[in-house]
Amino acid sequence: MSDWTIPADRPEYAAAVEAALATMDLETKADLLAGLDMWRTIAVPEAGLRSMTVSDGPIGVRGRRWTVADPSLALPSPTAQAASWDPELVRRIGNLLAAESIRKDVDVLLAPTINLHRSPLGGRHFEAFSEDPYLTGRIAQAYVAGVQECGVATTMKHYVGNDAETDRFTVDNIIGERALRELYLRPFEMITAAVRPWGVMTAYNSVNGHTMTAHKELMAVLRDEFGFDGFNVSDWGAARHTVEGIEAGLDLAMPGPFTVYGADLVAAVREGRTSETYVDDAVRRMLTLAARVGALEGVEAAVSERNAAVTDPESLLREIAQRSFVLAQNDAPEGGEAAILPLKADAVRRLALIGPAAAKARILGGGSATVFPTTVVSPLDGLTAALGDRVEYAQGVDLFEQIEAAGKGFDLKARPVRADGTELDPEPLANGDVKWMGYLPGDLARDDFRLALLDGVFTVAETGDHVFGTRGLGHHKLVIGDEVVFEGDQDYATDDPFEAFFGPGIERxxxxxxxxxxIPVRHEFTPFSFPPGFPPSVLFGLMHTPPRPDEDRLIAEAVEAARDADVAVVVVSTTALTESEGFDRPDLRLPGRQDELVAAVAAANPSTVVVVNTGSPVEMPWSDDVAAILLTWFPGQGGGNALADVLLGAEPGGRLTTTWPRRLEDAPVVKVVPEKGELHYDEGIFIGYRAWEQRDGYEPAYWFGHGLSYTEWTYEDLTVAGDEARVRVRNTGAVTGREVVQVYLSPESGVDIEGGIETHRLAGFAAIEAAPGETVEVTIPLEERSFQFWSEAHRAWRTVPGAWTVAAGRNVADLRLQAQVKQ
Structure with a gap:
């Protein structure tokens, strides 16, 4: 971390901030804190302040427009990024995201997500890094450093306890103080101490009775104890209280301008319900942000030249994906002697590639992280580029769950229609979904908007029954060819405003x-109203389902292809209805008949490799029947090329950042549904591998830190001197490989600590590369905090006394060297 560039404030910032503040009246200050629209703050020319733009991450930078007309790079998911266990690689990821931000005139990236994988059922876990707070903190430090050293601000999110999606707007998470400190607050503390983040986003949920956007006690922990000096923005629509929010240190309530600040904040000050001092403090933090990103006249930005150009982003995306893939299993097929992977390209005469996600790549999870890349390389694309016509594709199953946005075969555009009937210029669509979030094209005023028009042509690929539908709250008129197939209203009740925005689709x-x-298609949509509390937004969709195939036939075709192939590669995946922002998973099963497909293929060909294209754990009941399992997460737009690389010999660099259960019922923490509005974190500090190690008779499918290599590693020596562990490792295999050396601490047996203490805790790691026969020695710092626990009795950190075992190895359950230290 010593060579990371941490931008410092310039000496003139304080005076410039005070000078700008002095030009503003109360109304202007309140409006600055209220936001201008979905993604911008207001400009205050007399103060020398331009508007600042924020944008969603963390796997790309969308910018102000959620449209294919403004494409973005799509990176591997954060679970993939963290699976590299490589802060320097993640720092380069940050540089790439900064370059995208600069290209799109974005000042603040709304990332990284540093909530924890508390339960495998968390629906948004693909957007977070790990179940472990230390690993999360180290990876996030690099992410923040990489973005901010290029002059773009970050926001650590979601502060704090947004570890599940069920009832996220209303849930009150009841979390003990020790678990808060050791697990959920720890990454925020680590990032703040190491890389000085310029922002934080406070979450929708409450913690211990107080909504996070108005949680005075926990904001004081962040600012006063951890030393955070950045600005605090609410999650979108999370700010509910004017006085409580401003007094707790909420600086920016988004989206603007219809928030709890603005006129409501002015009234609260005028009526004596709060002091203007709180307003001034918030404005100072916003002006400091402006100075740092170059939005305040008269002072130089913290980074003089916001230049983060990446010369070959596609190659970097391919490298990130490759180094994130986790080789979970690699056995010799029945009758063979060597592990099935890597495949030898010249020996593969025929490869059967099977599964819907092999042809239609699942590159990212659903929700606000969605971006539109210009190109996507599917597994079929990548393997065909490498092996040519030796690849035979079979769909295998039909993953239809419900009607989806019109896609294949549709050439669509959308435009608003003025109140006088004038149609504005159209913009292209990636599919049938229209998402004008916080704006109307052409900067059309809300009073001048009549309706939205989606039209285009559908080129039919398959003969049969095609189902058409609509999505969105409002009045729909759907014309297919020259026939009005539906005209009427669509309405439904939900507590989640984002659910009201986006779905579901209804067959018409x-x-x-x-x-x-x-076939010409035309879809006219008139919203009932613009979403309350948000800038003008129009969200609706033309939905379509092609003729459904006979799944028995699809499976039979896949089995036939596998039987005749040297190797069968089956790509299984979740769907947008399985892993997404907005809801948690009811189970860990793969959607549809994918388990049946894998079992049938493996029975037909013992040389079966399964590629698991998911953001977080799934059950794999067929694992003992296949030769290899490769976990590829959501690999971003270059994932298909990276998959071909790894299957054909490139080292799979990833290690698990979360423990994978064999079955949901084995998992130690499964409760994500609140009762009477409360979700109790009764497990305390025991989540993830910490919890698994406390349970006799239960073994996960794969432990935290697990990941195989294409070579062999021998751990030769471990010494501990002072606050460092030195580990010597040798590559004893036949090829160059990559290893992640992991160091864990264990207190002596029987130590009596209030609330118990974990068997192991991750204390350090290092990613290394070595040629055959090469020895590498790494030095891993051991932080004082790794030997401590949070005492609720003393409300302070206390060192756990006695002897500690320092162990090094390949994962938490495969520790090969040990040494002792005294505390």
Missing amino acids: ATLHLEAGQE
Whole structure:
């Protein structure tokens, strides 16, 4: 970390901030804290302040427009990024995201997500790093450093306890003080201490009775104890209280301008319900942010030249994906002697590639992290580029769950229509979803908007019954060809405003169409109203389901392809209805008949490799029947090329950042649904591997830190001197490989600590590379905090006394060297 560039404030910032503040009246200050629209703050020309733009991450930078007309790079998911266990690689990821931010005129990236994988059921876990607070903190430090050293601000999110999605707007998470300090607050503390983040985002949920956007006690911990000096922005729509929010240190309530600040904050000050001092403190933090990112006249930005150009981003995306893939299992097929992977390209005469996600890549999870890349390399694309016509594709199963946005075969555009009937210029769509979030194209005023028009042509690929539908709260008129197939209202009740924005789709008509037909489509949408509390937003969709295939036939075709192949590669995946922002998972099963497909293929060909294309754990009941399992997460737009690289010999660099259960019922923490509005974290500090190690008779599918290599590693020596562990490792295999040396601490047996203490805790790691026969020695610092626990009795950190075992190895359950230290 010593060579990371941590931008410092310039000496003139304080005076410039006070000078700008002095030009503002109360109304202007309150409006600055209220936001301008979905993604911007107001400009205050007399103060020398320009508008600042924020944008969603963490796997890309969307910018102000959620549209294919403004494409973005799509990186591997944060679970993938963290699976590299490589802060320097993650720092380069930060540089790439900063370059994207600068390209899109974005000042603040709303990332990284540093909530923990408390339960495997968390629906948004693909957007977070790990179940372990130390690993999360180390990876996030690099992420923040990489972005901010290029002059773009970050926001640590979601502070704090947003570890599940069920009832996230209303849930009160009841978390003990020790668990808060050792687990959920720890990454925020680590990032603040190491890399000085310029922002934090406070979460929708409450913690111990107080909503996080108005949680005075926990904001005081962040600012006064941890030393955080950045600005605090609410999650979108999370700010609910004017006085409590401003007094707790909420600086920016988004989206603007219809928030709890603005006129409501002015009234609160005028009526004596709060002091203008709190307003001034918040404005100072916003002006300091402006100075840091170059939005305040008269002072130089913290980074003089916001230049983060990445010369070959596609190659970097491919490298990130490759180094994130976790080789979970690699056995010799029945009758063979050597592990099935890597494949030898010249020996593969025929490869059967099977599964819907092999052809239609699942590159990212659902929700606010979604971006539109210009190109996507599917597994079929990548393997065909490497092996040519030796690849035979079979779909295998039909993952249809419900009607989805129109996609294949549709060439669509959308435009607003003025109140006088004038149609504005159209913009292209990636699919049938229209997402004008916080704006109307052409900067159309809300009073001048009549309706949205989506139109285009559908080129029919398959003869059969095609189902058409609509999505969105409002009045729909859907015309297919020259027939009005539906006209009417769509409404439904939900407590989640984002659910109200986006779905679900409803089937409206079934038409029999012939392959090759070109059918005009037209969809007029008039919203009932603009979403309350948000800038003008129009969200609706043209939905479509093609003729459904016979799944028995698909499985039979896949089995036939596998039987005739040298190797079968089956790509299994979750769907947008399985892993997404906004809801948690009811189970860990793969959707549809994918388990049945894998079992049938493996029975037909013992040389079966399964590629698991998910953001977080799934059950794999067929694991003992296949030769290899490769976990690829959501690998971003270059994932198909990276998959071909790894299957054909490139080292799979990843290690698990969360423990994978065999079955949901084995998992130690599964409760994510509140009762009477409360979700109790009764497990305390025992989540993830900490919890698994406390349970006799339960063994996960794969332990935290697990990941195989294409070579062999021998751990030769471990010494501990002072606050450092030195580990010597040798590559005793036949190829160059990559290893992640992991160091864990264990207190002496029987130590009596209030609330118990874990068997192991991760204390350090290092990613290394070595050629055959090469020895590498790494030095891993051991932080004082790693030997401590939070005493609720003393409300302070206390060192655990006695002897500690320092152990080094390949994962938490495969520790090969040990040494002793005294505390």
